[in-house]
Amino acid sequence: MAPSDRPLLAREDSRDSEREATEEDALLTGQAAPSSRKQQSKWQKYREAGLSVYAVLATITIISLAIVVNREARRADSRPSNPSQPDDGWDRDGKPTGKRNLIFMVSDGMGPTSLSMTRSFRQYIDVLPQDDILVLDEHLVGSSRTLSSNSLITDSAAGATAFSCGKKSYNGAISVLPDGSPCGTVLEAAKKAGYMTGLVVTTRITDATPACFAAHVDNRGYEDIIAEQLVGNYPLGQVVDVIIGGGRCHFLPNTTEGSCRADDKDIVKMASKDYGYNYIDNRRDFDSLRSEGGVQLPLLALLADFDIPYEIDRAHVNDIYPSESEMAKVALDALSVATQDSDKGFFLMIEGSRIDHAGHGNDPAAQVHEVLAHDKTFATVLEFLDNSDVPGVVVGTSDHETGGLAAGRQIGQAYPEYKWYPAILANATHSASYLSHKWVAYLLSTEGEKASRKQKAKFIRHEMFEKDFGLYDVTDEETDSIIDATIFWPPVWIIADIISQRAQIGWSTHGHTAVDVNIYASDPRHVKPLIGNHENTEIGRFLAEFLEVDVEAVTKELVKKGVRTHGVEGGSDYVLQRPQFLDDNVSKSKLWIDALRGHHDPYSSDLHSGAYLWRNE
Numbered sequence: 001m002a003p004s005d006r007p008l009l010a011r012e013d014s015r016d017s018e019r020e021a022t023e024e025d026a027l028l029t030g031q032a033a034p035s036s037r038k039q040q041s042k043w044q045k046y047r048e049a050g051l052s053v054y055a056v057l058a059t060i061t062i063i064s065l066a067i068v069v070n071r072e073a074r075r076a077d078s079r080p081s082n083p084s085q086p087d088d089g090w091d092r093d094g095k096p097t098g099k100r101n102l103i104f105m106v107s108d109g110m111g112p113t114s115l116s117m118t119r120s121f122r123q124y125i126d127v128l129p130q131d132d133i134l135v136l137d138e139h140l141v142g143s144s145r146t147l148s149s150n151s152l153i154t155d156s157a158a159g160a161t162a163f164s165c166g167k168k169s170y171n172g173a174i175s176v177l178p179d180g181s182p183c184g185t186v187l188e189a190a191k192k193a194g195y196m197t198g199l200v201v202t203t204r205i206t207d208a209t210p211a212c213f214a215a216h217v218d219n220r221g222y223e224d225i226i227a228e229q230l231v232g233n234y235p236l237g238q239v240v241d242v243i244i245g246g247g248r249c250h251f252l253p254n255t256t257e258g259s260c261r262a263d264d265k266d267i268v269k270m271a272s273k274d275y276g277y278n279y280i281d282n283r284r285d286f287d288s289l290r291s292e293g294g295v296q297l298p299l300l301a302l303l304a305d306f307d308i309p310y311e312i313d314r315a316h317v318n319d320i321y322p323s324e325s326e327m328a329k330v331a332l333d334a335l336s337v338a339t340q341d342s343d344k345g346f347f348l349m350i351e352g353s354r355i356d357h358a359g360h361g362n363d364p365a366a367q368v369h370e371v372l373a374h375d376k377t378f379a380t381v382l383e384f385l386d387n388s389d390v391p392g393v394v395v396g397t398s399d400h401e402t403g404g405l406a407a408g409r410q411i412g413q414a415y416p417e418y419k420w421y422p423a424i425l426a427n428a429t430h431s432a433s434y435l436s437h438k439w440v441a442y443l444l445s446t447e448g449e450k451a452s453r454k455q456k457a458k459f460i461r462h463e464m465f466e467k468d469f470g471l472y473d474v475t476d477e478e479t480d481s482i483i484d485a486t487i488f489w490p491p492v493w494i495i496a497d498i499i500s501q502r503a504q505i506g507w508s509t510h511g512h513t514a515v516d517v518n519i520y521a522s523d524p525r526h527v528k529p530l531i532g533n534h535e536n537t538e539i540g541r542f543l544a545e546f547l548e549v550d551v552e553a554v555t556k557e558l559v560k561k562g563v564r565t566h567g568v569e570g571g572s573d574y575v576l577q578r579p580q581f582l583d584d585n586v587s588k589s590k591l592w593i594d595a596l597r598g599h600h601d602p603y604s605s606d607l608h609s610g611a612y613l614w615r616n617e
Contacts (some may be wrong), residue, residue: 089391094525095546101345101392102546103332103381104163106209107374108156109356111401111515117364117420117505118371120407124422134371135379136396141527142519144536146400149178153514156356157220159399159536160212166540166551174208174217174226182216182563184554186543187347191239193549194344196297198331199240202308202324202373203353204247205230209399213349214240216558222567223250224261231271231300235561236554238275241297242334242348244327246304248281258305271300283320286330295334301327310354310431312369324352325377332384345390347547350377358431359402362507363496365428365469367405378520385522393526393546397539398517404508411501424503427470432499435464436492439482456483469499 091097107114119134148158148171155171162168164175165183176182187197199210206223215229227250232238249260251267261267271277277300280286286303289295303321308314314321322330328350335346352374358366381394410416442448442459451459457479465471478498485491493510500507519539521527529542544551 094528096391099343099345099390101390102347103394104349104543105378105394105396106351107355107396107398108209108351108353109359109402110371110398111405111517113405113407114367114371117407118368121368121422121425125426134375136375136520139520140518141521141524141531143516143533144397144519144539145516146536153512154400155512156208156399160209162536163540164212166537166544168537172220174215174220175212176216176218176565180218180565182558182565184551184558185213186551187213188236188239188554189544189549189551190347190547196241196335196338196346197239198242198335198348200327200331201245201351201353204307205243205245206247206250209351216563216565218565225564225567227251227267231267231277232275233270235558235563238298242299242331244301244331246307248302249305251302283322286322289330294337297334297338307354310366310433311373312366312431313434324373325380328377328380356402360510361432361492361496362403362500362510363432364500364503364505365425366431368425382522394522395527396520400512401515401517402512404513406506409504409506420504424499428499430468432492432496435468435495438464439491453483
């Protein structure tokens with residue numbers, strides 16, 4: 001090809017240029033030029049071989065540097081989050097090397113949508129930007145699958161047994177296996193290993209989740225027996241050093257006002273006399289625990305007859321009931337002081353219990369305030385860990401989701417707008433449970449007993465919805481549904497649905513669902529086995545492995561010594577259940593009123609939002 005025929009930007013072949021230059025030099029100097037292309041190709045092979053060796057050596061060098069950098073990154077990754085203690089107490093895998101504390105937080109009934117709804121609610125009421133998130137959001141590390149041994153949908157008993165024993169069991173089981181035998185718990189094993197222990201809850205301390213850490217019964221309804229075991233009346237003796245929550249009625253003899261026991265046992269006296277508990281039952285004494293500069297352990301603080309009120313209601317009676325974060329702070333400080341001279345730390349379980357109850361009641365206003373309270377408690381625990389000289393971790397998760405919550409709802413047959421309205425929830429100053437109790441108190445009053453239907457409707461509109469929910473558009477149909485409510489579909493559910501509809505919040509059930517729930521942690525580097533999606537039993541095994549305790553040894557001891565896992569023959573314990581024995585000839589509305597007679601304090605428990613306490617006779 002002639003030069004004039006080549007493309008304008010064609011690159012000249014360097015080998016042709018070199019050959020032409022060599023031949024030109026030979027003519028000018030009189031020296032012979034290379035006689036053949038064979039010599040030229042030999043030189044080219046040597047040159048290419050040299051370049052190949054260079055490339056291999058360069059690649060090896062780069063890979064070696066990458067390995068060194070990666071090793072240093074992993075080494076830095078295992079360090080704790082507190083920069084003032086870069087290596088103290090943690091090994092290269094992010095595990096503690098010596099003394100340690102573990103706080104396990106259960107957000108009972110809280111599913112992923114609970115976080116989404118509460119996040120948007122908080123942004124609305126505090127006028128925050130859309131990228132502002134909850135403390136829990138910042139510490140999301142994974143998710144948990146929640147099925148029990150006998151159902152794709154678990155209850156709290158089976159869920160908490162997975163956490164405490166690291167094993168699956170049936171719905172209703174309190175740290176017993178499907179064959180009815182007891183399984184040792186991480187709390188019991190921690191106590192035997194020299195750790196101090198604690199339980200803090202916002203429900204009854206005898207409820208399923210706390211019970212699973214220091215009791216063993218084959219039916220979660222045996223709360224009278226659970227009360228005895230929690231304070232030490234079982235083969236292992238006293239194993240819980242700090243007990244804070246509600247459920248006082250299960251510790252008082254049935255001859256005492258405020259008792260809900262089926263017998264005349266005085267568990268408070270038993271706890272104090274036989275197991276050395278320091279007992280308190282009111283806010284004043286609770287506040288004095290910190291002001292006096294120390295807490296005498298073991299501590300039994302029963303601060304409500306049934307459950308601590310919903311946070312949205314508790315705020316109105318803060319002088320009577322402490323918050324979840326306040327109770328957690330007392331427990332953290334007490335356990336920290338008690339272990340300051342020990343080579344072992346402590347294990348503390350904290351439950352935001354009433355998120356679950358708000359889900360059962362389908363009450364979105366109560367729910368967001370419960371989640372915010374738990375989020376604040378998580379922040380309290382993080383602050384404690386940051387200020388502590390002892391390496392520690394907080395792990396949080398839920399036993400299950402409750403209610404089938406959806407942040408969005410179709411109202412009527414028209415295609416829905418893509419909206420839900422936090423403002424509706426922001427107007428509520430009380431829970432649906434509070435309004436329900438208020439309604440019952442009115443019906444039982446002299447005024448209510450004589451009231452006409454029109455007067456009852458007026459009370460519902462003005463004294464309940466306008467005053468406590470900020471709703472001014474309640475319809476006649478809605479007031480009629482409350483007036484005609486039955487025990488099978490109680491007013492508390494109807495009231496909650498009225499506010500849910502207006503906020504366009506949806507619910508699929510008054511029970512639990514099988515949705516995966518979130519896992520949270522103070523630092524993902526210290527909970528590597530929990531990153532990603534896991535069975536709930538893996539969380540339980542992580543707790544025991546983190547503390548390096550032998551749960552199986554406790555199981556063997558319980559089996560050997562024997563532990564009462566069942567109620568009185570014939571059934572004399574209170575159990576939570578829907579009544580199935582009502583006579584159709586009797587007014588269901590009247591039975592509903594009778595069922596709540598004596599339990600109409602607006603700040604008392606709502607008795608699990610529609611399931612009521614009935615004695616098995």
